[in-house]
Amino acid sequence: MAAPKIDAVDVKLLALLQRSADRHLAELAEAVGLSQTPCWRRVQRLRQDGVITANVALLDRAKINLGVTVFVSIRTNVHTPAWFERFKATIDLIPEVVEFYRMSGDVDYMLRVVVPDIAAYDRVYKRLIQDTQLSDVNSSFAMEQLKYTTALPLSYVG
Missing domain, CATH: 3.30.70.920 (Lrp/AsnC effector binding domain/regulation of amino acid metabolism (RAM) domain)
Structure with missing residues (x-):
């Protein structure tokens, strides 16, 4: 299976989500310069493509x-x-x-x-x-x- 197509906006989203996966959609969208619906669609696509594999809580x-x-x-x-x-x-x-x-x-x-x-x-x-x-x-x-x-x-x- 071919690797999913990931552009610069996706990379920004992934960087933000790796630091904190519980960010609000509005915050993510603003940070990457998108409105909320396209931002949500990108995050969903990254999940469906298996790029984002889980959202977890990291413990001390x-x-x-x-x-x-x-x-x-x-x-x-x-x-x-x-x-x-x-x-x-x-x-x-x-x-x-x-x-x-x-x-x-x-x-x-x-x-x-x-x-x-x-x-x-x-x-x-x-x-x-x-x-x-x-x-x-x-x-x-x-x-x-x-x-x-x-x-x-x-x-x-x-």
Whole structure:
């Protein structure tokens, strides 16, 4: 499927919505130089085209007792579809895993895990290795978050 056509006005709308998705339509329309109806249609088209995938509330992890971030690199010697499906099902059942990637290079998979403390991570680790054959699990605890954003760069659109 071809990428949706996105023009400069769409890019402005996306930039505004990435910073705050609860902006009023009138505010969005004024910021991009449109009346409300064409602005609303553009936002709806961006949703229908799958450019906007969700509107969510971002939470302060520290205020909900999830102040520890752990990056987990995983290696395995098994690379069968059946093994992967079982591994993915295990990961899907662990809510503390907030990101899950298949990697190139020396590491097969990378996880980002959020927990309140090391003891909670140990429980996640035990669930992770319980039903899955892994050859190496390496955990790195983030000491300080220096940059975090959910906003994607829009300079590549076009």
